[in-house]
Amino acid sequence: MTFSWTPHRFSGGALALDVANSVVLRADPERRIDRFADPAVMDAFSEGANRHGAERALFGGLEPACEAARAGLVELREAIDRHFRAEALGEGQPALLADLLEAIAGTLRRSGARRRALDTATARSALLLLSRPEPERLKICPNCQWLFLDRSRNRSRAWCDMAVCGNRVKASRHYHRNREDQQP
Template sequence: MSFTWTPHRFAGGALALDVANSVVLRCDPTRRIDRYGDVAAMDAFAAAANTHCAERERTGPLIPVAADRRDAFIDLREAIDGHFRAEATNAGTPAGLAVLLEAIADTLRHSGGRPGALDAETARSALRLAVEAEPERLKICPNCGWLFLDRSRNRSRAWCDMAVCGNRAKASRHYRRRREEARS
Protein backbone atom coordinates (compact mmCIF):
# COMPACT_ATOMS: atom_id res chain seq x y z
CA MET A 1 0.00 0.00 0.00
CA SER A 2 1.31 3.44 -0.93
CA PHE A 3 1.53 6.02 1.81
CA THR A 4 2.35 9.74 1.87
CA TRP A 5 3.26 11.87 4.89
CA THR A 6 0.74 14.72 4.54
CA PRO A 7 0.45 17.83 6.76
CA HIS A 8 -2.38 16.11 8.69
CA ARG A 9 0.11 13.47 9.86
CA PHE A 10 1.97 16.24 11.72
CA ALA A 11 -0.98 17.52 13.76
CA GLY A 12 0.61 16.66 17.12
CA GLY A 13 2.26 20.05 17.59
CA ALA A 14 5.62 18.54 18.60
CA LEU A 15 8.00 16.19 16.81
CA ALA A 16 7.81 13.62 19.63
CA LEU A 17 4.00 13.47 19.37
CA ASP A 18 4.12 13.25 15.58
CA VAL A 19 6.46 10.27 15.92
CA ALA A 20 4.14 8.64 18.48
CA ASN A 21 1.23 9.20 16.09
CA SER A 22 2.95 7.14 13.40
CA VAL A 23 0.82 4.23 14.65
CA VAL A 24 -2.66 4.65 13.22
CA LEU A 25 -5.59 3.33 15.28
CA ARG A 26 -3.19 2.37 18.06
CA CYS A 27 -5.98 1.36 20.44
CA ASP A 28 -7.70 -0.97 17.96
CA PRO A 29 -5.54 -4.11 17.55
CA THR A 30 -7.59 -5.38 14.62
CA ARG A 31 -7.14 -2.21 12.54
CA ARG A 32 -3.79 -0.91 13.90
CA ILE A 33 -1.28 0.22 11.26
CA ASP A 34 2.36 0.94 12.10
CA ARG A 35 3.59 3.40 9.47
CA TYR A 36 7.17 2.65 10.52
CA GLY A 37 6.67 -1.01 9.64
CA ASP A 38 7.94 0.01 6.22
CA VAL A 39 11.55 1.25 6.40
CA ALA A 40 11.00 3.52 3.40
CA ALA A 41 8.08 5.22 5.19
CA MET A 42 10.21 5.69 8.31
CA ASP A 43 12.95 7.31 6.22
CA ALA A 44 10.40 9.46 4.35
CA PHE A 45 9.06 10.72 7.68
CA ALA A 46 12.27 12.70 8.30
CA ALA A 47 11.98 14.47 4.94
CA ALA A 48 8.28 15.23 5.46
CA ALA A 49 8.93 16.50 8.99
CA ASN A 50 11.33 19.05 7.49
CA THR A 51 8.32 20.56 5.73
CA HIS A 52 5.35 19.89 8.03
CA CYS A 53 6.51 19.48 11.65
CA ALA A 54 5.59 22.26 14.09
CA GLU A 55 9.12 22.17 15.55
CA ARG A 56 11.01 22.27 12.24
CA GLU A 57 12.65 25.62 13.04
CA ARG A 58 13.91 24.24 16.34
CA THR A 59 15.22 20.92 15.02
CA GLY A 60 16.81 22.06 11.78
CA PRO A 61 16.96 19.69 8.81
CA LEU A 62 16.23 16.13 9.88
CA ILE A 63 17.93 13.03 8.52
CA PRO A 64 16.62 9.45 8.79
CA VAL A 65 17.44 7.17 11.71
CA ALA A 66 20.59 5.07 11.23
CA ALA A 67 19.76 1.50 10.21
CA ASP A 68 21.28 0.01 13.37
CA ARG A 69 19.19 2.33 15.61
CA ARG A 70 15.72 1.68 14.14
CA ASP A 71 14.65 -0.76 16.84
CA ALA A 72 15.76 1.67 19.55
CA PHE A 73 13.82 4.43 17.75
CA ILE A 74 10.67 2.29 17.88
CA ASP A 75 11.31 1.75 21.63
CA LEU A 76 11.59 5.54 22.03
CA ARG A 77 8.34 6.04 20.11
CA GLU A 78 6.52 3.57 22.35
CA ALA A 79 7.92 5.19 25.52
CA ILE A 80 6.78 8.60 24.26
CA ASP A 81 3.31 7.32 23.51
CA GLY A 82 3.00 5.43 26.78
CA HIS A 83 4.10 8.33 28.96
CA PHE A 84 2.22 11.16 27.25
CA ARG A 85 -0.95 9.13 26.69
CA ALA A 86 -0.98 8.40 30.45
CA GLU A 87 -0.30 12.08 31.22
CA ALA A 88 -3.18 13.17 28.96
CA THR A 89 -5.56 10.95 30.93
CA ASN A 90 -4.11 11.96 34.33
CA ALA A 91 -2.78 8.43 34.82
CA GLY A 92 0.93 9.25 34.56
CA THR A 93 3.27 7.46 36.95
CA PRO A 94 6.89 7.92 38.01
CA ALA A 95 7.61 4.51 36.45
CA GLY A 96 6.22 5.68 33.10
CA LEU A 97 8.37 8.79 33.26
CA ALA A 98 11.41 6.64 34.11
CA VAL A 99 10.82 4.47 31.03
CA LEU A 100 10.61 7.60 28.87
CA LEU A 101 13.75 9.13 30.36
CA GLU A 102 15.68 5.88 29.91
CA ALA A 103 14.65 5.72 26.23
CA ILE A 104 15.65 9.37 25.77
CA ALA A 105 19.02 8.80 27.45
CA ASP A 106 19.69 5.68 25.37
CA THR A 107 18.86 7.54 22.17
CA LEU A 108 21.00 10.56 22.97
CA ARG A 109 23.87 8.39 24.17
CA HIS A 110 23.92 6.32 20.97
CA SER A 111 22.87 8.82 18.29
CA GLY A 112 26.49 9.19 17.29
CA GLY A 113 26.41 12.98 17.35
CA ARG A 114 24.81 13.04 13.92
CA PRO A 115 23.40 16.57 13.58
CA GLY A 116 19.71 16.49 12.76
CA ALA A 117 19.30 12.75 13.33
CA LEU A 118 15.56 12.07 13.61
CA ASP A 119 15.98 9.86 16.66
CA ALA A 120 18.06 12.39 18.60
CA GLU A 121 15.76 15.30 17.71
CA THR A 122 12.73 13.23 18.70
CA ALA A 123 14.37 12.47 22.06
CA ARG A 124 15.06 16.19 22.60
CA SER A 125 11.46 17.03 21.68
CA ALA A 126 10.15 14.45 24.17
CA LEU A 127 12.43 15.83 26.87
CA ARG A 128 11.16 19.37 26.22
CA LEU A 129 7.58 18.12 26.44
CA ALA A 130 8.26 16.27 29.70
CA VAL A 131 9.83 19.37 31.24
CA GLU A 132 8.02 22.33 29.70
CA ALA A 133 4.57 21.16 28.62
CA GLU A 134 1.50 22.19 30.53
CA PRO A 135 -0.32 18.90 31.17
CA GLU A 136 -3.75 20.41 30.49
CA ARG A 137 -2.63 21.20 26.93
CA LEU A 138 -1.82 17.57 26.15
CA LYS A 139 -4.88 15.86 24.66
CA ILE A 140 -6.00 12.73 22.85
CA CYS A 141 -8.13 13.14 19.73
CA PRO A 142 -11.52 11.48 20.33
CA ASN A 143 -11.76 10.56 16.64
CA CYS A 144 -8.39 8.98 15.80
CA GLY A 145 -6.72 8.61 19.20
CA TRP A 146 -3.66 10.69 18.30
CA LEU A 147 -1.83 12.77 20.88
CA PHE A 148 -1.69 16.53 20.32
CA LEU A 149 -0.87 19.77 22.06
CA ASP A 150 -3.77 22.19 22.40
CA ARG A 151 -2.19 25.55 21.78
CA SER A 152 -5.48 27.40 21.49
CA ARG A 153 -5.83 30.42 23.69
CA ASN A 154 -8.71 29.04 25.75
CA ARG A 155 -7.54 25.38 25.65
CA SER A 156 -10.72 24.30 23.88
CA ARG A 157 -9.29 22.44 20.88
CA ALA A 158 -11.08 19.11 20.63
CA TRP A 159 -9.47 17.34 17.67
CA CYS A 160 -5.94 16.80 16.43
CA ASP A 161 -6.91 18.38 13.09
CA MET A 162 -10.19 20.22 12.55
CA ALA A 163 -10.03 19.73 8.79
CA VAL A 164 -9.89 15.95 9.12
CA CYS A 165 -11.03 14.59 12.48
CA GLY A 166 -13.24 17.56 13.34
CA ASN A 167 -15.08 17.37 10.04
CA ARG A 168 -15.48 13.60 10.36
CA ALA A 169 -16.96 13.95 13.84
CA LYS A 170 -19.32 16.72 12.75
CA ALA A 171 -20.41 14.79 9.64
CA SER A 172 -21.04 11.70 11.75
CA ARG A 173 -23.17 13.67 14.21
CA HIS A 174 -25.11 15.23 11.33
CA TYR A 175 -25.68 11.83 9.73
CA ARG A 176 -26.92 10.30 13.01
CA ARG A 177 -29.22 13.28 13.65
CA ARG A 178 -30.72 13.08 10.16
CA ARG A 179 -31.23 9.32 10.48
CA GLU A 180 -33.00 9.76 13.84
CA GLU A 181 -35.20 12.51 12.39
CA ALA A 182 -36.13 10.23 9.49
CA ARG A 183 -37.15 7.48 11.93
CA SER A 184 -39.34 9.87 13.96
Protein backbone atom coordinates in the same frame (compact mmCIF):
# COMPACT_ATOMS: atom_id res chain seq x y z
CA MET B 1 -0.56 1.10 -1.89
CA THR B 2 1.60 4.18 -1.50
CA PHE B 3 1.71 6.28 1.61
CA SER B 4 2.75 9.89 2.02
CA TRP B 5 3.41 12.03 5.07
CA THR B 6 0.76 14.75 4.67
CA PRO B 7 0.24 17.80 6.92
CA HIS B 8 -2.45 15.91 8.88
CA ARG B 9 0.15 13.34 9.96
CA PHE B 10 2.00 16.16 11.76
CA SER B 11 -0.91 17.57 13.77
CA GLY B 12 0.57 16.59 17.15
CA GLY B 13 2.29 19.93 17.59
CA ALA B 14 5.62 18.40 18.63
CA LEU B 15 7.98 16.04 16.82
CA ALA B 16 7.85 13.50 19.68
CA LEU B 17 4.04 13.35 19.48
CA ASP B 18 4.08 13.09 15.68
CA VAL B 19 6.46 10.15 15.99
CA ALA B 20 4.17 8.54 18.59
CA ASN B 21 1.25 9.08 16.24
CA SER B 22 2.98 7.05 13.51
CA VAL B 23 0.92 4.13 14.82
CA VAL B 24 -2.61 4.41 13.48
CA LEU B 25 -5.49 2.87 15.46
CA ARG B 26 -3.06 1.93 18.22
CA ALA B 27 -5.80 0.60 20.53
CA ASP B 28 -7.37 -1.67 17.89
CA PRO B 29 -5.10 -4.71 17.36
CA GLU B 30 -7.05 -5.89 14.32
CA ARG B 31 -6.81 -2.59 12.42
CA ARG B 32 -3.59 -1.18 13.88
CA ILE B 33 -1.08 0.16 11.33
CA ASP B 34 2.53 0.83 12.29
CA ARG B 35 3.83 3.27 9.67
CA PHE B 36 7.40 2.67 10.85
CA ALA B 37 7.16 -1.07 10.07
CA ASP B 38 8.25 -0.19 6.52
CA PRO B 39 11.82 1.22 6.63
CA ALA B 40 11.19 3.33 3.52
CA VAL B 41 8.15 4.98 5.14
CA MET B 42 10.13 5.51 8.36
CA ASP B 43 12.91 7.17 6.38
CA ALA B 44 10.41 9.39 4.55
CA PHE B 45 9.05 10.64 7.89
CA SER B 46 12.03 13.00 8.26
CA GLU B 47 11.25 14.65 4.94
CA GLY B 48 7.58 15.04 5.92
CA ALA B 49 8.57 16.51 9.31
CA ASN B 50 10.87 18.97 7.53
CA ARG B 51 7.89 20.18 5.47
CA HIS B 52 4.98 19.93 7.91
CA GLY B 53 6.24 19.47 11.48
CA ALA B 54 5.54 22.13 14.11
CA GLU B 55 9.11 21.98 15.39
CA ARG B 56 10.85 22.05 12.00
CA ALA B 57 12.53 25.39 12.73
CA LEU B 58 13.79 24.11 16.06
CA PHE B 59 15.49 20.97 14.72
CA GLY B 60 16.50 22.11 11.24
CA GLY B 61 16.67 19.69 8.36
CA LEU B 62 16.01 16.28 9.86
CA GLU B 63 17.71 13.21 8.47
CA PRO B 64 16.41 9.65 8.71
CA ALA B 65 17.60 7.51 11.61
CA CYS B 66 20.44 5.24 10.53
CA GLU B 67 19.57 1.58 10.07
CA ALA B 68 21.19 0.64 13.39
CA ALA B 69 19.07 3.24 15.24
CA ARG B 70 15.66 2.19 13.89
CA ALA B 71 14.85 -0.27 16.67
CA GLY B 72 15.84 2.33 19.27
CA LEU B 73 13.59 4.90 17.59
CA VAL B 74 10.65 2.50 17.81
CA GLU B 75 11.46 1.83 21.48
CA LEU B 76 11.59 5.59 22.10
CA ARG B 77 8.30 6.08 20.24
CA GLU B 78 6.55 3.53 22.43
CA ALA B 79 7.94 5.07 25.65
CA ILE B 80 6.79 8.52 24.45
CA ASP B 81 3.31 7.22 23.74
CA ARG B 82 2.95 5.35 27.05
CA HIS B 83 4.14 8.26 29.18
CA PHE B 84 2.34 11.14 27.46
CA ARG B 85 -0.88 9.17 26.94
CA ALA B 86 -0.97 8.41 30.67
CA GLU B 87 -0.24 12.08 31.44
CA ALA B 88 -3.06 13.24 29.13
CA LEU B 89 -5.43 10.87 30.94
CA GLY B 90 -4.26 12.15 34.33
CA GLU B 91 -2.76 8.75 35.12
CA GLY B 92 0.94 9.57 35.02
CA GLN B 93 3.24 7.10 36.77
CA PRO B 94 6.85 7.50 37.89
CA ALA B 95 7.73 4.17 36.23
CA LEU B 96 6.51 5.43 32.83
CA LEU B 97 8.55 8.60 33.24
CA ALA B 98 11.61 6.52 34.16
CA ASP B 99 11.09 4.33 31.07
CA LEU B 100 10.85 7.42 28.88
CA LEU B 101 13.96 8.98 30.38
CA GLU B 102 15.88 5.71 29.89
CA ALA B 103 14.75 5.54 26.23
CA ILE B 104 15.79 9.17 25.71
CA ALA B 105 19.18 8.58 27.35
CA GLY B 106 19.77 5.44 25.28
CA THR B 107 18.90 7.27 22.08
CA LEU B 108 21.18 10.19 22.87
CA ARG B 109 24.05 7.83 23.78
CA ARG B 110 23.68 5.88 20.53
CA SER B 111 23.25 8.92 18.30
CA GLY B 112 26.71 10.38 18.91
CA ALA B 113 27.19 13.47 16.78
CA ARG B 114 24.09 12.92 14.63
CA ARG B 115 22.18 15.95 15.94
CA ARG B 116 19.92 16.13 12.89
CA ALA B 117 18.97 12.44 12.92
CA LEU B 118 15.29 11.73 13.52
CA ASP B 119 15.95 9.63 16.62
CA THR B 120 18.09 12.34 18.24
CA ALA B 121 15.60 15.12 17.42
CA THR B 122 12.72 12.99 18.71
CA ALA B 123 14.53 12.46 22.02
CA ARG B 124 15.18 16.21 22.31
CA SER B 125 11.53 16.96 21.47
CA ALA B 126 10.40 14.56 24.22
CA LEU B 127 12.67 16.36 26.70
CA LEU B 128 11.10 19.68 25.68
CA LEU B 129 7.63 18.22 26.21
CA LEU B 130 8.61 17.03 29.67
CA SER B 131 9.67 20.55 30.59
CA ARG B 132 6.48 22.29 29.43
CA PRO B 133 4.86 24.26 32.28
CA GLU B 134 1.29 23.53 31.11
CA PRO B 135 0.73 19.76 30.96
CA GLU B 136 -3.03 20.29 30.58
CA ARG B 137 -2.38 21.31 26.98
CA LEU B 138 -1.56 17.68 26.16
CA LYS B 139 -4.70 15.97 24.84
CA ILE B 140 -5.91 12.83 23.10
CA CYS B 141 -8.07 13.21 19.98
CA PRO B 142 -11.48 11.64 20.70
CA ASN B 143 -11.73 10.50 17.08
CA CYS B 144 -8.37 8.94 16.18
CA GLN B 145 -6.77 8.72 19.66
CA TRP B 146 -3.64 10.60 18.56
CA LEU B 147 -1.75 12.74 21.05
CA PHE B 148 -1.60 16.48 20.39
CA LEU B 149 -0.77 19.79 22.03
CA ASP B 150 -3.65 22.22 22.39
CA ARG B 151 -2.07 25.56 21.58
CA SER B 152 -5.37 27.42 21.36
CA ARG B 153 -5.64 30.49 23.54
CA ASN B 154 -8.49 29.17 25.67
CA ARG B 155 -7.42 25.50 25.59
CA SER B 156 -10.57 24.50 23.73
CA ARG B 157 -9.11 22.52 20.84
CA ALA B 158 -10.98 19.23 20.71
CA TRP B 159 -9.40 17.32 17.82
CA CYS B 160 -5.89 16.72 16.57
CA ASP B 161 -6.92 18.19 13.20
CA MET B 162 -10.20 19.99 12.62
CA ALA B 163 -10.01 19.42 8.86
CA VAL B 164 -9.87 15.64 9.29
CA CYS B 165 -11.05 14.38 12.68
CA GLY B 166 -13.25 17.37 13.49
CA ASN B 167 -15.04 17.14 10.17
CA ARG B 168 -15.51 13.37 10.52
CA VAL B 169 -17.11 13.74 13.93
CA LYS B 170 -19.31 16.62 12.83
CA ALA B 171 -20.37 14.82 9.63
CA SER B 172 -21.22 11.71 11.63
CA ARG B 173 -23.34 13.72 14.07
CA HIS B 174 -25.11 15.45 11.18
CA TYR B 175 -25.78 12.12 9.45
CA HIS B 176 -27.20 10.50 12.60
CA ARG B 177 -29.26 13.57 13.49
CA ASN B 178 -30.81 13.69 10.00
CA ARG B 179 -31.36 9.95 9.98
CA GLU B 180 -33.22 10.13 13.32
CA ASP B 181 -35.37 13.04 12.06
CA GLN B 182 -36.39 11.07 8.95
CA GLN B 183 -37.45 7.90 10.76
CA PRO B 184 -41.18 7.56 11.44
